[in-house]
Amino acid sequence: MNRTRKLRTTGWVLSGLISVFLIGASASGKLTSWEGKAEMFAKMGWSEDVMFRIGIVEVVIAVLFLVPRTAFVATILLAAYLGGATATHVRVGEAFFIPIVLGVLAWIALGLRQPEVLRLAFGKPSQHPESKGLK
Structure with missing residues (x-):
């Protein structure tokens, strides 16, 4: 396997892992019911209804990120989404490095x-x- 193919394969594996994390770990918590959900979201300043909609947006972005024709726009949207997540975590005094790292990894x-x-x-x-030839 040549170097270019290895790098592209690494990019696809990393993209898959990011999408699995976004859908499986992050969005699923917004889309399903569980004990303490309302209190946790209220602490962050969001209602369950708003977080449900955000979860849908997150799934859509994660899927678009895996489609080659929409991946660039999806990465921009993902960076914006993760910026909002970072701001929310900073505002409530929680660790905020995960959304930042995830955004950097998405661009990589x-x-x-x-x-x-x-x-x-x-x-x-x-x-x-x-x-070529354009200035």
């Missing part, structure tokens, strides 16, 4: 899957055929 995963993203992020010229 996308960059490994689609190397053009990393080239652009580091200010390198595009290697895309359509951009």
